[in-house]
C-alpha cells in the first residue's frame with residue numbers, strides 16, 4: 001500500500017486509533033557524527049566516556065568482529081541469527097558485568113550531554129503526550145539510561161513506555177548484570193515477544209518500566225501503528241497489524257545498497273542529517289483531519305505550547321528497580 005493511502009486510513013480512523021513504536025539508538029539519536037565516527041549510543045557511550053577498561057574494549061571488539069557479520073548476513077535463517085545474537089549479547093553483558101560500573105555512572109553520562117537527541121524529538125514526544133498517543137520506546141540498548149535521559153529532558157510522560165535491557169545493581173550500587181530474563185537484541189526486538197514474557201511471568205517489571213499487562217490490553221484496540229527505526233531489523237518490532245506506517249532514518253554513509261533496502265522496507269525514509277520534523281508534520285496531518293478536531297497547523301502549535309507550559313505536570317516515574 002502506498003504511503004498516501006496509509007495516511008488516509010490513519011486520518012479517517014483518527015488519532016485515538018494510533019500507537020507509536022520507536023527504536024531509540026540511531027532513531028531518537030543521530031547515527032553518525034561524520035563519515036568515520038558514529039554518535040554515541042546507549043551502550044557505546046560508557047566505553048567512549050572511559051567508564052570501561054581496555055579488557056572490556058578489546059573483548060567487545062572481538063565479539064563485534066565475530067558476530068556482526070552474522071547480524072548483517074541476510075542469507076542466515078531467523079532462528080540461526082537469533083541464536084547467534086543471543087550468544088553475542090550474553091557474552092557482551094557478561095563482559096560488562098566484570099567492569100566496575102555503578103548506578104551513578106548512568107546519571108554522570110547524561111549530565112555530560114554525551115547522548116544527543118535529533119531535532120524535533122522532544123516536541124514529538126510532547127505532542128504524543130498531548131494527543132494521548134501511547135509511545136513505546138523499544139531498545140536493545142540500556143533502558144536505565146534511556147529512562148534517566150527522558151527524565152532529564154522532562155519528557156518521561158505517562159504515555160511513554162520503555163521496553164529495554166535493565167541493569168541490575170547490588171546493594172552498593174554496582175552493576176551486576178541484567179534484570180530481564182531475556183536479553184533484548186536486534187533479532188528479538190518484536191512486540192510479540194512481550195506476550196511470551198507475560199505468559200511466563202506476572203513480573204513484567206523484568207523488562208518493562210512502569211507498565212503492566214492491563215495497559216497493553218487497554219491499547220489493543222489501537223490498530224494503526226507508526227513505527228520508527230534506523231535499521232531494517234526495526235521493521236520487525238511490530239508486524240501483526242495491518243496498518244503500519246514505517247519510518248526509517250538512514251545515513252548516506254551506509255551506501256546506495258542500504259538505501260535501496262530501506263526504500264523497500266520503509267514507507268518513509270529520512271536522512272540521518274534530519275530530525276523528527278517530517279514525522280511531526282505527519283502527525284499534524286492526521287490530527288488536523290481528525291473528525292473530533294479542526295485545528296490548523298499554527299493553532300496546533302499554539303495549543304501544544306500552551307498545554308506544555310500550563311497543563312503538563314511533570315511527573316517523575318519512579319523506576320521500581322532502584
Ligand SMILES: [Mg+2]
Nearest residue numbers: 023025026230
Ligand atoms: Mg537503532
